[in-house]
Structure formats: C-alpha cells, structure tokens
C-alpha cells in the first residue's frame with residue numbers, strides 16, 4: 001500500500017479494488033442496478049453498514065471520474081450472496097451515470113473503494129418507530145436501511161414516503177411492494193407521484209414531496225412525529241432541508257433526523 005508523507009503525518013491513500021460486475025438489472029428506462037462479486041479475501045474490507053456508499057472510479061472519455069453510489073441491499077442479502085449492489089439513475093449529460101447505464105457490461109472490472117458514509121444507524125434489540133422519506137434515486141440507501149431494519153428488528157415499524165415522477169420511473173417499485181406485502185403489519189409504503197395525471201389519485205399523494213406534504217401524510221397515517229425514534233431523509237438538498245425543518249418544527253429530536261443529499265437543487 002502506498003503512503004503519502006505531508007507535514008510529518010503519514011496518510012494512507014484510499015485503496016481502490018477492482019471488482020467484477022456480476023449482474024446488471026434494468027430498473028427503469030433511466031436506471032440500472034449493478035451487482036459486484038466480492039471475493040472472499042475482500043469480504044471484511046467491503047463489510048458495510050446500511051446507508052453507506054461505494055466510491056467508483058473509472059476513466060471516462062479520457063477523464064478520471066470518481067462518484068459515490070449507495071449500497072442498495074440489506075446486510076442479510078449481502079451475506080447470503082457474497083455480492084454488493086448499487087444503482088445509478090442516469091443524469092442528463094452526466095459522466096459516470098451515463099457510462100454505468102449504457103456502457104458497462106457483465107464481466108467488466110471497476111475500481112471500487114470500501115464502503116464509506118455516516119448515513120447509518122445500528123440496528124437494536126428494542127422496538128422502534130422509523131420514518132423514511134426518499135425521492136427518486138434517494139431510495140438507494142433507504143432501501144438498504146429499511147430492509148435491514150425489517151429483517152433484523154422484528155418489533156420495529158417503518159413508514160416510507162417515496163416520491164417519484166411516475167410509477168414507471170420508480171426505482172425498486174416491485175421490490176418495495178413485495179416488502180410491503182411480506183411485512184404488511186410493520187411496513188407502510190406510501191408512494192407520491194408528481195406527474196401521475198390520473199384524476200382518481202388522492203391529491204395528498206400527488207405532486208412533489210415537501211415538508212407540508214410529509215406532515216399531512218404522517219398525520220393521516222396516525223404517526224406522531226414526536227414519538228418517531230429515527231428519521232432517514234434522502235433526496236435533493238431542497239427536499240431534505242424542507243422535510244427536516246418541518247419534522248423538527250413538529251417536535252422531532254434533531255439528533256434522530258439522519259439525512260443524505262445526492263445533489264443540490
């Protein structure tokens with residue numbers, strides 16, 4: 001391992017590991033999930049906490065590009081498969097998201113850094129009330145957190161408010177619906193669509209998610225904000241800030257509101 005020396009302090013350079021792409025699953029017209037095989041000798045290095053992300057590095061059109069992608073599976077799924085999965089939503093004109101969606105193939109090797117990030121919350125033996133709010137690709141760390149909590153905390157209840165343009169553009173829709181079926185007593189999946197024009201849609205579940213909408217949805221679902229043990233918010237900065245302000249204003253303990261932002265709005 002190479003070491004850099006500066007100001008008398010020795011810094012360890014982050015070490016990228018070449019991982020083989022084992023599977024590519026098209027999630028929507030503009031998003032793919034990519035699964036990496038994790039070799040036995042790297043299993044400890046790639047042990048993760050739900051909510052953490054991988055940093056991918058690639059040379060794309062002559063440039064050295066590094067981007068973060070959240071792990072989108074539970075710990076149990078990772079342990080059973082010996083794999084890690086990320087998902088990328090294609091951003092117009094984006095360097096790495098376009099490359100992941102259109103160029104990468106099964107069998108390719110990509111340089112990947114060990115899991116990082118503090119959008120995490122250890123599982124516990126007690127029963128908790130958890131609320132997650134995600135928009136678009138913000139679902140990736142949230143599906144890892146939600147699934148792990150449902151699997152590892154048999155007494156905890158989870159409400160997920162998930163915003164997308166349309167049902168068709170929703171990443172992991174089938175997986176989330178099947179989780180909602182399997183854990184129907186403990187998992188409430190509430191989908192909000194901003195461009196679903198069907199007139200029969202409940203107005204509360206149409207439009208963009210913001211603090212006011214989250215407040216109304218929770219009230220109608222019978223969730224008392226001050227009694228929620230942990231909050232997970234992930235999406236564009238504007239949404240995260242607005243929802244955070246609303247729930248803290250309604251009595252949520254700020255220390256329980258965890259958030260991750262993928263990009264500015």
Ligand SMILES: Cc1cc2nc3c(=O)[nH]c(=O)nc-3n(C[C@H](O)[C@H](O)[C@H](O)COP(=O)(O)OP(=O)(O)OC[C@H]3O[C@@H](n4cnc5c(N)ncnc54)[C@H](O)[C@@H]3O)c2cc1C
Pocket residue numbers: 053065067068069070071086087088089090091092093094095096097098117137140141260261262263
């Ligand atoms: C901790 C963390 C975890 C992340 N996890 C995921 C994940 O699980 N899945 C995922 O799809 N993305 C995730 N992202 C975003 C991801 O790292 C990239 O920023 C995204 O894929 C765009 O990279 P790019 O190289 O394609 O675009 P770039 O070439 O960097 O940007 C192209 C243009 O798109 C704009 N842009 C950049 N990012 C976004 C965005 N996310 N949405 C809209 N416009 C954008 C830029 O302002 C720029 O104009 C995460 C980001 C962070 C910080």
